[in-house]
Amino acid sequence: MSDVTTKSRGDAAEEVVATWLESQGIQIVARNLRLGKYEIDIVAREERLVLVIEVRTRSARSWTSAFSSISPSKRARVRRAGSRLWDRRYRNDSTVDRLRYDAVSVTYEHGIAKIEYIRAAF
Numbered sequence: 001m002s003d004v005t006t007k008s009r010g011d012a013a014e015e016v017v018a019t020w021l022e023s024q025g026i027q028i029v030a031r032n033l034r035l036g037k038y039e040i041d042i043v044a045r046e047e048r049l050v051l052v053i054e055v056r057t058r059s060a061r062s063w064t065s066a067f068s069s070i071s072p073s074k075r076a077r078v079r080r081a082g083s084r085l086w087d088r089r090y091r092n093d094s095t096v097d098r099l100r101y102d103a104v105s106v107t108y109e110h111g112i113a114k115i116e117y118i119r120a121a122f
Helices: 003-023 072-090
Strands: 027-035 038-046 049-058 098-109 112-118
Touching: 003 027, 003 038, 003 049, 003 098, 003 112, 027 072, 038 072, 049 072, 072 098
Parallel strands: 049 098
Antiparallel strands: 027 038, 038 049, 098 112
């Protein structure tokens, strides 16, 4: 699979997730947020909670699931990115109580996106 195809599939999955989150009443704060060498796919707010969301996708033909593709090193990078975000933006924000790390899997069956969402994934 080419990098262009992988990137476009990832971008499409993030768009699907952002639209779904908004339909659930969750506010999107940022997408593809760069924090130095780290990146967060989606940052969102659910009342007093900041969500750091890792979006993964796999084709129906893939040998592994989208969730299983989140390696321990990837989890560590996402947690470091979230920690930087907390320190730089939310640590002293009185409208925020805490930060949570969620993961989302997007798979496509017959061209239709299927979303699986795990709260407090890591």
